[in-house]
Amino acid sequence: MITARRKTGLIFFPAYDWEISPSHPERQERLLYTQDQVMEEGVLDIEGITEFKAGLATEKDICRPHFCVPDVESRITPSHSVSAGGCIEAARLVLDGTVDNAFALVRPPGHHAMRVVHGARGFCNINIEAVMIEWVRKHYPHIRKIAVVDTDCHHGDGTQDVYWHDPNVLYISLHQDGRTLYPGSGFPEEFGGPNALGKNLNIPLPPRTSDEGILHVMEHFVMPVLKDFEPDLIINSAGQDNHYSDPITNMSFTAGGYARLNEILAPDICVLEGGYSIEAALPYVNTGIILALAGVDYSYIREPDLDPERIREDPRVIDYIRNLTDDLLDLWSRREHFERPQEEFFRRSRNIFYDTDGISESQHEVVRVCTECPGAYRIDSSASTGYHVLAIHIPWGACSRCREQGLAWFEKPDRKNYYAVYLQDMDNDEYSVKIL
Amino acid sequence: MIIGIDIGGTHTDAVCVDGRNITATAKTVTGDDLVHTIRDAIEALAIDFSKISRTVLSTTLSTNSIIEKKYAPAGMIVSAGPGIDPRRYFFTDDFHLVEGAIDHRGREYIPIRADEVARVAGTLKKKGVDGVGIVSKFSVRNPSHEIAIHSIINSEFEHVSLGHTLSGGLNFPRRIHTTFFNTAVMPVQKRFVHSVRKALAELGIRSPLLFLKADGGTFSDSAADRHPVETILSGPAASMMGGLALCHDPQTTTLMLDIGGTTTDIGILIGGVPILEPKGVDIGGLKTLVRGLKVMSVGAGGDSCVRVSGSEILVGPDRDGPPACMGGPSPTPMDALAVLGQFTKGDRQKAVQAVTPIAGRLGQDLSDVCRRIISILVGNIKKSACAFIDEVNRHPVYTIYEMLHPEIVEPGQLMAIGGPAAQLKPYLEESFGMRCTVPEHAMVANALGAALARTTRQITLTADTQLRRMICPELGIDEQIPASMTLSDLRRRGERELRDNADRLGISAQGEISVLEEQVFNIVRGFSTTGRNMRLKLQTKPGVIEEWSAL
Numbered sequence: 001m002i003t004a005r006r007k008t009g010l011i012f013f014p015a016y017d018w019e020i021s022p023s024h025p026e027r028q029e030r031l032l033y034t035q036d037q038v039m040e041e042g043v044l045d046i047e048g049i050t051e052f053k054a055g056l057a058t059e060k061d062i063c064r065p066h067f068c069v070p071d072v073e074s075r076i077t078p079s080h081s082v083s084a085g086g087c088i089e090a091a092r093l094v095l096d097g098t099v100d101n102a103f104a105l106v107r108p109p110g111h112h113a114m115r116v117v118h119g120a121r122g123f124c125n126i127n128i129e130a131v132m133i134e135w136v137r138k139h140y141p142h143i144r145k146i147a148v149v150d151t152d153c154h155h156g157d158g159t160q161d162v163y164w165h166d167p168n169v170l171y172i173s174l175h176q177d178g179r180t181l182y183p184g185s186g187f188p189e190e191f192g193g194p195n196a197l198g199k200n201l202n203i204p205l206p207p208r209t210s211d212e213g214i215l216h217v218m219e220h221f222v223m224p225v226l227k228d229f230e231p232d233l234i235i236n237s238a239g240q241d242n243h244y245s246d247p248i249t250n251m252s253f254t255a256g257g258y259a260r261l262n263e264i265l266a267p268d269i270c271v272l273e274g275g276y277s278i279e280a281a282l283p284y285v286n287t288g289i290i291l292a293l294a295g296v297d298y299s300y301i302r303e304p305d306l307d308p309e310r311i312r313e314d315p316r317v318i319d320y321i322r323n324l325t326d327d328l329l330d331l332w333s334r335r336e337h338f339e340r341p342q343e344e345f346f347r348r349s350r351n352i353f354y355d356t357d358g359i360s361e362s363q364h365e366v367v368r369v370c371t372e373c374p375g376a377y378r379i380d381s382s383a384s385t386g387y388h389v390l391a392i393h394i395p396w397g398a399c400s401r402c403r404e405q406g407l408a409w410f411e412k413p414d415r416k417n418y419y420a421v422y423l424q425d426m427d428n429d430e431y432s433v434k435i436l
Numbered sequence: 437m438i439i440g441i442d443i444g445g446t447h448t449d450a451v452c453v454d455g456r457n458i459t460a461t462a463k464t465v466t467g468d469d470l471v472h473t474i475r476d477a478i479e480a481l482a483i484d485f486s487k488i489s490r491t492v493l494s495t496t497l498s499t500n501s502i503i504e505k506k507y508a509p510a511g512m513i514v515s516a517g518p519g520i521d522p523r524r525y526f527f528t529d530d531f532h533l534v535e536g537a538i539d540h541r542g543r544e545y546i547p548i549r550a551d552e553v554a555r556v557a558g559t560l561k562k563k564g565v566d567g568v569g570i571v572s573k574f575s576v577r578n579p580s581h582e583i584a585i586h587s588i589i590n591s592e593f594e595h596v597s598l599g600h601t602l603s604g605g606l607n608f609p610r611r612i613h614t615t616f617f618n619t620a621v622m623p624v625q626k627r628f629v630h631s632v633r634k635a636l637a638e639l640g641i642r643s644p645l646l647f648l649k650a651d652g653g654t655f656s657d658s659a660a661d662r663h664p665v666e667t668i669l670s671g672p673a674a675s676m677m678g679g680l681a682l683c684h685d686p687q688t689t690t691l692m693l694d695i696g697g698t699t700t701d702i703g704i705l706i707g708g709v710p711i712l713e714p715k716g717v718d719i720g721g722l723k724t725l726v727r728g729l730k731v732m733s734v735g736a737g738g739d740s741c742v743r744v745s746g747s748e749i750l751v752g753p754d755r756d757g758p759p760a761c762m763g764g765p766s767p768t769p770m771d772a773l774a775v776l777g778q779f780t781k782g783d784r785q786k787a788v789q790a791v792t793p794i795a796g797r798l799g800q801d802l803s804d805v806c807r808r809i810i811s812i813l814v815g816n817i818k819k820s821a822c823a824f825i826d827e828v829n830r831h832p833v834y835t836i837y838e839m840l841h842p843e844i845v846e847p848g849q850l851m852a853i854g855g856p857a858a859q860l861k862p863y864l865e866e867s868f869g870m871r872c873t874v875p876e877h878a879m880v881a882n883a884l885g886a887a888l889a890r891t892t893r894q895i896t897l898t899a900d901t902q903l904r905r906m907i908c909p910e911l912g913i914d915e916q917i918p919a920s921m922t923l924s925d926l927r928r929r930g931e932r933e934l935r936d937n938a939d940r941l942g943i944s945a946q947g948e949i950s951v952l953e954e955q956v957f958n959i960v961r962g963f964s965t966t967g968r969n970m971r972l973k974l975q976t977k978p979g980v981i982e983e984w985s986a987l
């Protein structure tokens with residue numbers, strides 16, 4: 001019999017009756033072979049590793065991080081409520097002290113879903129980590145600073161977007177360079193909004209980066225940054241598409257590497273994101289992650305076809321990564337000295353494409369530059385679906401001026417032709433909508 | 437006529453059933469020689485032996501030999517490949533790891549080495565080991581490594597068990613434990629079955645002999661020879677099946693309480709079928725793949741020790757001996773019942789003497805204290821029962837449909853058997869707020885459960901139309917299939933195999949077959965579907981035989 005060093009909770013929800021389409025990477029059997037491997041290895045019989053049932057996220061839970069257009073019901077299926085609800089259960093287990101850490105091995109994923117939701121992007125409708133984080137902030141107010149380390153191969157542009165203006169949520173993403181992969185973003189210059197400078201950190205990695213490169217970034221960049229930030233909660237968006245066998249990416253990470261990554265990071269909560277090598281990678285990667293979380297020896301977990309020599313990165317790749325992490329660490333150390341914009345309101349405009357649903361959106365954002373609080377902001381969003389809406393966010397711990405500004409934006413919209421005006425009032429946990 | 441015999445630790449109960457009637461019952465003392473004990477019990481029934489159509493035994497033989505580690509030394513030959521280090525599950529020096537690996541779809545990626553296996557077999561043989569268990573990881577997806585190892589060592593060992601034949605379930609550590617126990621108790625069981633057959637023949641009984649299993653079903657003596665591990669924990673199974681047989685309204689979800697002196701066993705019957713442990717039962721501190729009833733055992737019974745702590749009364753979880761009114765050392769709930777005049781077999785005066793000091797310390801009226809003791813006992817049982825129901829309802833589900841349409845288990849009635857059941861009935865009804873039935877023949881419920889249980893077996897079929905392969909580990913089927921095979925083809929095939937192999941499985945060919953689980957998934961390569969992966973679990977449905985329940 002094996003006993004775990006840490007109590008680990010597993011929320012397993014494979015959603016065997018949900019798919020985008022039968023041959024889509026996000027299909028019914030995505031976690032089938034993972035379940036087989038975890039069962040056959042007897043992982044759930046290890047003393048200290050316990051499986052728990054997923055839950056259902058409520059409409060309110062989803063409204064905390066998202067403006068769903070026109071409403072939550074139109075933008076999600078029950079699968080998304082369960083997947084986000086599974087993350088909430090994982091957080092509850094950890095924060096109630098039932099377990100030391102937890103893994104929400106759920107689907108569908110969420111890290112490409114942004115704050116405004118007109119449809120699905122990168123197989124994601126709602127951001128399951130963000131739903132969980134906002135639920136945690138509501139129910140466990142002592143959790144003030146949260147770090148999300150996203151180790152999916154794709155840049156988590158959704159999570160970056162949801163927390164762009166939030167200085168209390170540090171988002172760090174390791175991913176294949178956006179010049180070579182969807183969604184094409186995630187560069188070091190994307191450093192956070194004017195009130196949250198330095199709280200968004202991107203590490204784009206060259207294709208074919210393997211264990212040495214990724215673990216170097218973990219040890220020499222991510223860990224020192226986390227030490228400085230001192231988060232109350234660490235979340236790993238544990239996408240598994242960096243694996244050498246993944247069919248839609250070009251990296252060379254291994255199951256052993258993923259396990260080691262989690263051993264180094266020691267997250268409180270892991271959330272499955274992408275990973276589409278459902279037979280050759282996921283069974284081994286997931287087993288490795290669970291064992292690493294529980295503090296059980298994972299050194300014998302290995303893919304049947306693993307050939308470390310074949311996938312080892314070129315020395316030039318390692319040199320490149322060393323220089324990159326040095327530069328990023330330098331950038332991080334100067335984060336307090338970045339100049340904030342001088343004007344009271346900072347504006348940005350951009351276009352967002354929803355590849356899964358084929359929708360384009362145009363956003364005009366105004367954020368109040370504030371030294372007292374994370375700052376209220378408004379997003380004017382129009383999509384090719386015909387919806388044109390105004391979305392207003394009053395952040396956790398808003399100062400009175402930001403609160404007044406947010407309420408004024410909501411009460412007196414600047415134009416009449418919005419379909420609806422939405423308001424997120426975090427401190428009061430109120431989410432309002434006015435159909436105009 | 438069917439005879440059911442339940443051999444317990446102290447007493448052996450026997451019952452004779454003819455159609456819907458219990459025609460004879462007997463209670464004898466369990467002796468050291470189980471064959472003698474069985475013989476005594478049958479003779480005590482005083483019936484015409486020539487009319488016996490079958491004899492069903494529920495014994496503690498394999499359970500005790502595992503718990504007391506009184507089994508023959510058994511060797512294990514295990515192949516695993518990468519994964520959690522299998523040596524973590526080895527618990528004697530006779531476990532040997534050999535090369536060989538199979539993946540989750542049943543594809544071989546490291547072959548077995550015959551020379552290595554032969555060398556290991558030689559080492560075991562030299563040590564005088566007679567039994568060998570053979571297990572490989574994912575053998576239920578591809579049994580060829582276990583079969584290959586078996587053929588290499590075939591002639592050298594008397595007792596051999598192959599992991600894939602014992603259960604179609606995935607779980608390599610449990611497969612190791614199950615196979616080890618099966619091999620280790622095999623010689624004991626074989627000797628026992630042989631002696632029982634002989635003893636029955638001497639009495640003129642030549643009809644079939646069956647054994648009760650942990651899942652509340654039975655199988656033939658020859659199946660028990662090969663799979664003795666399935667007869668573990670048949671005691672609680674016998675009591676649950678006995679309760680079911682005596683239940684007037686089995687269609688209502690029933691909370692079953694088998695209240696003994698030391699412990700109470702709690703189980704649930706849904707639609708006339710007891711619920712099972714999803715992965716397999718535990719024995720001797722180890723987890724197995726043995727299909728068994730889900731039973732919770734709590735330290736609360738008629739003889740539980742009663743103590744005072746401050747202003748609190750504590751009942752159990754331990755037992756100090758018999759109740760004071762029966763000559764025991766400490767007060768018990770039975771003494772409380774005796775004081776109240778609700779239990780009349782013991783010496784009431786001794787009960788009063790035992791409980792009076794408690795009343796004194798608490799400054800309470802004697803009969804109030806007695807009622808309090810009983811309600812604490814019943815409260816302890818209820819608390820555990822609620823936790824048990826809660827656990828059943830918290831079982832994870834893997835589809836959105838089940839998430840949105842949860843099947844909540846909510847018992848609507850109580851059924852209590854065991855020594856103090858009749859006396860506790862009114863207290864149970866009040867505490868649980870539902871009707872409680874204490875059946876008439878509760879004293880021989882276990883023997884009755886053995887007599888009336890249906891034969892049961894489960895088989896697992898997996899078909900992979902891309903690899904063109906179908907496996908049924910329990911029946912050793914591993915064959916090529918057409919790419920066009922569908923789930924309904926697989927289901928028909930499984931039903932046919934279950935009937936055609938009834939003899940080998942030790943079951944009745946007429947048993948009602950039910951689908952426990954079925955799933956079908958696409959296998960996709962690139963962006964097109966290249967096959968289907970189908971999984972099916974079939975069983976002959978457990979429950980009480982129709983001759984009894986139909987009337």
Ligand SMILES: [Zn+2]
Binds near residue numbers: 273275
């Ligand atoms: Zn991804």
Ligand SMILES: [Zn+2]
Binds near residue numbers: 370373374375398401
């Ligand atoms: Zn402010």
